[in-house]
Amino acid sequence: MAVVVVPSLVAAQAGGQKRFEVEAGTVGEALRGLPVSDLLFDERGELRPLVNVYVDGVDARQSHGLDTKLGPTTEVRVVAAIAGG
Amino acid sequence: MSPVVLVGTKKGLFLVRGDDARTSWEVEGPQLTGWQVFHAVRDPRDGTLHAAANNWVYGATAQRSTDGGQTWDRSEGLGLPEDSELKLTEAWHVEPGHASEPDTLFLGGAPGVLFRTDDGGTTWEVNRALLEHPTRERWQPGAGGLCCHSIQIDPNDAKRMAIAISAAGMFVSEDGGESWEPRNTGVAADFMPDDKYPEVGQCVHKLLLHPARPERFWQQNHCGVYRSDDRGETWERLDKNGLPSDFGFGLALDPSDPDAAWVVPEEGAENRVTPDGQLGVYRTRDGGGSWQRLENGLPKPAWAAVLREGMAYDDRSIAVGTQSGSVFVTSDGGESWIEAASQLPPVLSVELA
Numbered sequence: 001m002a003v004v005v006v007p008s009l010v011a012a013q014a015g016g017q018k019r020f021e022v023e024a025g026t027v028g029e030a031l032r033g034l035p036v037s038d039l040l041f042d043e044r045g046e047l048r049p050l051v052n053v054y055v056d057g058v059d060a061r062q063s064h065g066l067d068t069k070l071g072p073t074t075e076v077r078v079v080a081a082i083a084g085g
Numbered sequence: 086m087s088p089v090v091l092v093g094t095k096k097g098l099f100l101v102r103g104d105d106a107r108t109s110w111e112v113e114g115p116q117l118t119g120w121q122v123f124h125a126v127r128d129p130r131d132g133t134l135h136a137a138a139n140n141w142v143y144g145a146t147a148q149r150s151t152d153g154g155q156t157w158d159r160s161e162g163l164g165l166p167e168d169s170e171l172k173l174t175e176a177w178h179v180e181p182g183h184a185s186e187p188d189t190l191f192l193g194g195a196p197g198v199l200f201r202t203d204d205g206g207t208t209w210e211v212n213r214a215l216l217e218h219p220t221r222e223r224w225q226p227g228a229g230g231l232c233c234h235s236i237q238i239d240p241n242d243a244k245r246m247a248i249a250i251s252a253a254g255m256f257v258s259e260d261g262g263e264s265w266e267p268r269n270t271g272v273a274a275d276f277m278p279d280d281k282y283p284e285v286g287q288c289v290h291k292l293l294l295h296p297a298r299p300e301r302f303w304q305q306n307h308c309g310v311y312r313s314d315d316r317g318e319t320w321e322r323l324d325k326n327g328l329p330s331d332f333g334f335g336l337a338l339d340p341s342d343p344d345a346a347w348v349v350p351e352e353g354a355e356n357r358v359t360p361d362g363q364l365g366v367y368r369t370r371d372g373g374g375s376w377q378r379l380e381n382g383l384p385k386p387a388w389a390a391v392l393r394e395g396m397a398y399d400d401r402s403i404a405v406g407t408q409s410g411s412v413f414v415t416s417d418g419g420e421s422w423i424e425a426a427s428q429l430p431p432v433l434s435v436e437l438a
Contacts, residue, residue, distance in 0.1 A: 048142060
């Protein structure tokens, strides 16, 4: 079962849960199934531009993005881009 | 109940609690850490806290708390319909609805949009008439985006509403939001290249109706301070009457005196700090015929900046929050001020609860 790890700020919006075990075929399916998916995707279902996703340590953009396949032990890590003020 | 100032900051929400005399204040928080709280309000009908909270990465949200801010729930599905070809960029202001509609609230956002909930904030529906307003193509975003920041509901009629958008102007609805009519006659838009008094495009910074005389509106505009006694049909400009500038953001009223108002002038659009190196709050008690600077207890030297949600009032006090992280409170009409909190993150909003 794949695992999704989200940043603390997002975890706080899910009752403090930081790790989610998910049954999903792709990165996109895994993220869209989270109770905080609306923070990661906008109202068009597009990944917000400052949300980065790493699959087993590799930027998903360097693979197949949200279509990247998940294996049984894959770790998907959501990382906020360096931004703010 | 002891007073609380809900202080929305760039780094979360703080609750500044006062004693019954409103002379001693303590800071609690932050809550919603990591979120820019553009506005937070306590619904007087049921005590629920509501917040318009935004994040650079995770977007615009509406949040509510039924336990005084210990825990928060995020509303579901907040966003704009696909056919609008617009996306919600920021949540700006939450306004509890009319007393006769206890589960109804309104949420203003950018780009120039208004939402309504009839289930206490679980779900929100965009106002179509405003979203598809025929003048929308003439609206222009200001530095804060195209924000719907003021939502006023007539206490005598739930269907009579007024909103303000920067920079689109004031709009009034007589039918609960089914239609919206611009109300900007006589309000300047000096930044426009040709027509300085267009039908729409005015940069209202804050719009308030007087709760005891709801046909009277006040507005602090990018280009002046104004009062209307006919629900925005006509406006009288008031900033030539002793204010040091026409520019400012915040606005406060006295619920027992329709002729009173308080503003915090800034030097101007090109230098948004209080003039003369001090924080001065200006008060009128004659409907804007004259203004008096109030400074007892306010810092000097100071180059302060107060944002559009940075002033609030109730029946006893006025609160002013600055971008330098202070909250000042007066409970004698502005004759004296207490620094209720300092060294907070930049203050985006205050509300008295």
